[in-house]
Amino acid sequence: ADMKLKHDSEYVIDGKIYGLPEAKVYREDYNGPAVVGDYLTQVPNIAKLDYEGNKTHDVRMDVFSQKIEVAPGVSYSAWTFGGSVPGPVLHVREGDRVIFKMKNRSDEEVTITKPVKNGSPFFQQVQANNYQNNQPVINPMPHSMDFHSGTVAAEDKWRTISPGETIEFEWIANYAGTYMYHCGTSSVLMHTAMGQYGAVVVSPKDGYPTDKDVDHEYVLVQSEHYLEEAAEGNYIYNHGAALDRQPSHVTFNGHVAALSDNPLRANEGDRVRLHVLNAGPSGTSSFHVIGAIFDRVWYEGDPRNEWYGMQTVLLGASNSATIDFIVPEEGIYKLVDHEFADAERGAAGALIAGPR
Amino acid sequence: ADMKLKHDSEYVIDGKIYGLPEAKVYREDYNGPAVVGDYLTQVPNIAKLDYEGNKTHDVRMDVFSQKIEVAPGVSYSAWTFGGSVPGPVLHVREGDRVIFKMKNRSDEEVTITKPVKNGSPFFQQVQANNYQNNQPVINPMPHSMDFHSGTVAAEDKWRTISPGETIEFEWIANYAGTYMYHCGTSSVLMHTAMGQYGAVVVSPKDGYPTDKDVDHEYVLVQSEHYLEEAAEGNYIYNHGAALDRQPSHVTFNGHVAALSDNPLRANEGDRVRLHVLNAGPSGTSSFHVIGAIFDRVWYEGDPRNEWYGMQTVLLGASNSATIDFIVPEEGIYKLVDHEFADAERGAAGALIAGPR
Amino acid sequence: ADMKLKHDSEYVIDGKIYGLPEAKVYREDYNGPAVVGDYLTQVPNIAKLDYEGNKTHDVRMDVFSQKIEVAPGVSYSAWTFGGSVPGPVLHVREGDRVIFKMKNRSDEEVTITKPVKNGSPFFQQVQANNYQNNQPVINPMPHSMDFHSGTVAAEDKWRTISPGETIEFEWIANYAGTYMYHCGTSSVLMHTAMGQYGAVVVSPKDGYPTDKDVDHEYVLVQSEHYLEEAAEGNYIYNHGAALDRQPSHVTFNGHVAALSDNPLRANEGDRVRLHVLNAGPSGTSSFHVIGAIFDRVWYEGDPRNEWYGMQTVLLGASNSATIDFIVPEEGIYKLVDHEFADAERGAAGALIAGPR
Ligand SMILES: [Cu+2]
Ligand SMILES: [Cu+2]
Ligand SMILES: [Cu+2]
Ligand SMILES: [Cu+2]
Ligand SMILES: [Cu+2]
Ligand SMILES: [Cu+2]
Ligand code: NA
Ligand code: NA
Ligand code: NA
Ligand code: NA
Ligand code: NA
Ligand code: NA
Ligand SMILES: [Zn+2]
Ligand SMILES: [Zn+2]
Ligand SMILES: [Zn+2]
Ligand SMILES: [Zn+2]
Ligand SMILES: [Zn+2]
Ligand SMILES: [Zn+2]
Ligand SMILES: [Zn+2]
Ligand SMILES: [Zn+2]
Ligand SMILES: [Zn+2]
Structure with a gap:
């Protein structure tokens, strides 16, 4: 320091x-x-x-x-x-x-x-x-x-x-x-x-061990929304639903389509780094990238908390992980909360990979 | 590779x-x-x-x-x-x-x-x-x-x-x-x-460090079921319950009695290895064996993610763990999701251990 | 042994x-x-x-x-x-x-x-x-x-x-x-x-690596309560709510005010150690101390499961962690389950720190 x-x-x-x-x-x-x-x-x-x-x-x-x-x-x-x-x-x-x-x-x-x-x-x-x-x-x-x-x-x-x-x-x-x-x-x-x-x-002051190989770096914030319709298209916060942990929407970066309309970008063979934060306020996230395996996971982003070869990383409310994965092929990689009740409520996005 | x-x-x-x-x-x-x-x-x-x-x-x-x-x-x-x-x-x-x-x-x-x-x-x-x-x-x-x-x-x-x-x-x-x-x-x-x-x-190519001591090896898959009765004994999938994360049943290996009617087998003093997958689709599992402590836990099954001496391992939706434990005595060892609302819905089984 | x-x-x-x-x-x-x-x-x-x-x-x-x-x-x-x-x-x-x-x-x-x-x-x-x-x-x-x-x-x-x-x-x-x-x-x-x-x-027989620097040591047990009013002030257990994972109260040490009325004590600059157990019976805890970062986390209390620099530690039902943090300044530090639906139901407490 x-x-x-x-x-x-x-x-x-x-x-x-x-x-x-x-x-x-x-x-x-x-x-x-x-x-x-x-x-x-x-x-x-x-x-x-x-x-x-x-x-x-x-x-x-x-x-x-x-x-x-x-x-x-x-x-x-x-x-x-x-x-x-x-x-x-x-x-x-x-x-x-x-x-x-x-x-x-x-x-x-x-x-x-x-x-x-x-x-x-x-x-x-x-x-x-x-x-x-x-x-x-x-x-x-x-x-x-x-x-x-x-x-x-x-x-x-x-x-x-x-x-x-x-x-x-x-x-x-x-x-x-x-x-x-x-x-x-x-x-x-x-x-x-x-x-x-x-x-x-x-x-980190001394970086993560794979820093020099990283091609793209992004930030994802997952959160739940507890909304009910008050007037046509106008929604208000529903405290009862929030207390009961029944979200109306769960999003990456604030909108159910934020990362589908504007997908993340990379190419085949790239090492992609994601900083994923689960903001809650109450739920967990079982973060997963469809078609990829996390080569490294630094839990909470500390380089000393290094895990390997993970299909999914579980994040509590206000937990984070810094994640590296290799993009295996040209194509579309969906990002999801693999708690599919939440994915279905919007916790999904995409990374589009071009050719090598 | x-x-x-x-x-x-x-x-x-x-x-x-x-x-x-x-x-x-x-x-x-x-x-x-x-x-x-x-x-x-x-x-x-x-x-x-x-x-x-x-x-x-x-x-x-x-x-x-x-x-x-x-x-x-x-x-x-x-x-x-x-x-x-x-x-x-x-x-x-x-x-x-x-x-x-x-x-x-x-x-x-x-x-x-x-x-x-x-x-x-x-x-x-x-x-x-x-x-x-x-x-x-x-x-x-x-x-x-x-x-x-x-x-x-x-x-x-x-x-x-x-x-x-x-x-x-x-x-x-x-x-x-x-x-x-x-x-x-x-x-x-x-x-x-x-x-x-x-x-x-x-x-893993080079195995886990305790491979040579393992006496029995089993696979467990936990999952939630969201069923409602449509006719006498005939159930159908309830999508609303699935979205609300209110399972009717939670099972190990697909049936509430799969591992009670046909328990896992071992003997006192054995090292038992379990590959536990939580298939969700939405819930977590706090996997526990009553009477045992996990000598080793390889989170997500990667030998580099080695944890020790755990009473319970928490798995997100589509997380897994490879677990070793010693069977301390002849007897019956219940396996449970220690989230007891889920154990009560069926996420329980047994291992029966004979004498040394 | x-x-x-x-x-x-x-x-x-x-x-x-x-x-x-x-x-x-x-x-x-x-x-x-x-x-x-x-x-x-x-x-x-x-x-x-x-x-x-x-x-x-x-x-x-x-x-x-x-x-x-x-x-x-x-x-x-x-x-x-x-x-x-x-x-x-x-x-x-x-x-x-x-x-x-x-x-x-x-x-x-x-x-x-x-x-x-x-x-x-x-x-x-x-x-x-x-x-x-x-x-x-x-x-x-x-x-x-x-x-x-x-x-x-x-x-x-x-x-x-x-x-x-x-x-x-x-x-x-x-x-x-x-x-x-x-x-x-x-x-x-x-x-x-x-x-x-x-x-x-x-x-642990050989202790944790920071033992000699610890100034205060406390135990916290989080749990959910599923109660409904039966008569004026007299509550009874609600099994349906427990099965549906809808707690009426979530507490640290058994009472919503246990750690506010009788806060933990320390001083600025102290290293505080908490043994935190999430007793469930069903929910997870995303344990967090407002204003602090966990210098060390020994997951499940095993010194070999050492993690660092965590804002929040996620505990399954019957998981525990032994946690060290430095008290940065004189003041009040709230302890919460950062799953705020649970904090709002009572999973909150305080540590009061005097001057150095
Ligand atoms: Cu505000
Ligand atoms: Cu999947
Ligand atoms: Cu299909
Ligand atoms: Cu128990
Ligand atoms: Cu009793
Ligand atoms: Cu906070
Ligand atoms: Na979730
Ligand atoms: Na793996
Ligand atoms: Na569960
Ligand atoms: Na232990
Ligand atoms: Na909680
Ligand atoms: Na950190
Ligand atoms: Zn200044
Ligand atoms: Zn690229
Ligand atoms: Zn505000
Ligand atoms: Zn071929
Ligand atoms: Zn045997
Ligand atoms: Zn299908
Ligand atoms: Zn004796
Ligand atoms: Zn002190
Ligand atoms: Zn009793």
Whole structure:
């Protein structure tokens, strides 16, 4: 980890930095881009780490509501980080420091799809997303941010802020892996089911052993949706169904067709790497690629948790795995939650492989 | 793996062969034995690999319907591979090649229990099965075959064929482990729940470290059944229950009493090896043997995924484990899914141990 | 293991002792303390192993009923080991021998909270428990004891005894790890859901690699409760809900507020060790500590199953993990089953950390 201690409170155990300064909550007159940061992308994309050594990242993800489509004819007023479900993928390296800022703009109409000055690469990618094309909604609500990648006092950094407030805090990427982030405001079941989750990929300092052979790298976030129709095409969250673990939809990357309409791409003979996060909020995922076997699985993304030759990897709620597989032939490879009740509810996608 | 490349399209990565020729679909005038192959058995049996080095296996498993009993007084018209649920166990060695043929005979009455010339050892074993004794049913339906043990383009090899058609393709056992096979025709939830699944055991080239101490070796396939009564004793598949993950029965080897009426056998002091596959289609299994602790668990059957001293192993849908345990004393050892809602629905069996 | 074979029937494989003598079932005129043993505590406590080498433990846990509170205003007549839900935590070392005695006193009123001569440290700790304060209930019922930590013939040692009977048997802690114990009398789903489960911690002979750095050590037992209101505040077990896997409550250590009203304690910079057991009876647990990352996870408690840097550990029904994490800052750390449908039903608690 970055041994340069930047604050008086900081201390080091096993090369990891703890004891970060208290979060600041304040009001700012800000209506700039809702997502700021060079290493923020929309799923399934992941930013390239084009720097050596450790870095301090200034990251902003504002909270606001957007009308989001989950399946054809099924839209709801989502609570979002940065205007998309899942929220932006943040990519950093083990040991990096993140200075994070989030304004609760749930009481504003916020525009996301137009790329903006100082905005993140995330914006161009959202524009290509057919299902999440900037339909702002006002829905004032307290919210918060909990990064599983951070080791901090939650009741300080992950604290709930009101509409109009901004929170600012730091965290260190002490442990490599792929992590969930989500709103931790009660009911967490509701706030995550409403759309407030995403992935942080913390690449290990010394990489994974197959890094040099990887041809394509993608991020997948699985999640359940608990929706019921309120009016023609307009759906609302169903808390009873969420408590009973009866999802209406289960998706990869937020839409039942996200990865069929826009499949992942590779070629025969390629080594493909997937960072798969099961965001829940409650179910497990038995992740499988039809026609492939996982050559390597790094459970939770830690290179020391290395497993081999797996047909399927089981992920609990907020578990992840970093997976390598060889694309055996030109063709179409379906990705599924092999819990077929969930695949049938939408947890399916595709990778299309061209010739060698 | 077998480095002798047999087809122009083949290529090798890390000693594994990819790029197999296109599947062939044709009509053949065939009414011979529905299961052909020397290394095919009925659960819980597993064939002995009585050859050195690599082998090319010619395997046939035809698809057709049979009336199958799942519990006393509960029968349904199953869709089957080879006439049994689960289908035949195929045993090969890492690096072997399988030339697979399957005729969709769902429009025919097919007889299975009588051993036939050129038939598989599978047939003798089915005869000893009280619950699956040859009651042919005609139920014309498109079907397919997806071997998790194969690394191929699924939309080619695992393609759906119509009644009367035969498909032929090859796959290489590139990775050791115990794998699910199943029909991949939509709705996969329905086709697997109807009975179309089974296990392939790919023994590792260099074996498992305790191979020389193993006294008995068995295969267990857990699965859920979603049945409702249509007429006295006659049950049909309930898709709503399958989507809601509310099984009517959960079984080991296809019947709630399969392993109680015909328990596994061993003796005090024996090392018993189980290849356990959870075929789902949706649930997890918390596999446990009452009175024993798993000395070794090779997760997904890969010898590199070696765990120790486990009371219970958790399997996602289409996960497997190869398990060793010592039989501590003469007596009866119950096998259960320790998710007791499922044990109570039938996921239980027994091993009976004689004296040392 | 302890190589001193104490009975003619005993034998050794890989340093583990098998072949223990037959259980004895008899009637005794006993109305002394219901829990006897120096290494028995109430969750979240764990006894210190203040001896060198191997030990033979004489342990008693009688069975009887108690009115137990699961949530504010929700009490039921629990079937218990030793009068608490979960039952006492037993701590032994790998290789130790346990001589276990259990009287089925379900036909008696048994008092537990007053410390008694020859009683266990367990009693003082139960006195501090607000929810389980000695409200005896008579509920005659056959019961049994199944220790997952023992390797024995279950139909002998784990056999069911009637009210008024005592069973006595031995088991050897052949494998390190944290294990479930429970009543194995049919319906096991009902007997465990009624309260008959607890944890045995078998510390490895050579310890875990971080032992010398551990500051605090606790035991957590997660379980589901399937209760419905029968009369004002009086709840009864709902077998249909248990079969359908629809818990009314999910708890850590037996009460939705057990670990909020009496949080775990540590300080900033401490290494905290948790032995987490998911007792089910049916559900999985995606165990997570909000604000922390698990530095080490020994799956099932075996030091050879060492994983790293995990945000969440997935436990099947009767799986366990021994977990180390660093407390990053002064503050409050919530423990949750990150399957938020279950967290919302009560699977949540807290650790409070003081300053360094
Ligand atoms: Cu929120
Ligand atoms: Cu979380
Ligand atoms: Cu089929
Ligand atoms: Cu499959
Ligand atoms: Cu009992
Ligand atoms: Cu058990
Ligand atoms: Na990690
Ligand atoms: Na799932
Ligand atoms: Na494998
Ligand atoms: Na199960
Ligand atoms: Na163990
Ligand atoms: Na759970
Ligand atoms: Zn700073
Ligand atoms: Zn929120
Ligand atoms: Zn490529
Ligand atoms: Zn060929
Ligand atoms: Zn089919
Ligand atoms: Zn034997
Ligand atoms: Zn003795
Ligand atoms: Zn009982
Ligand atoms: Zn302390």
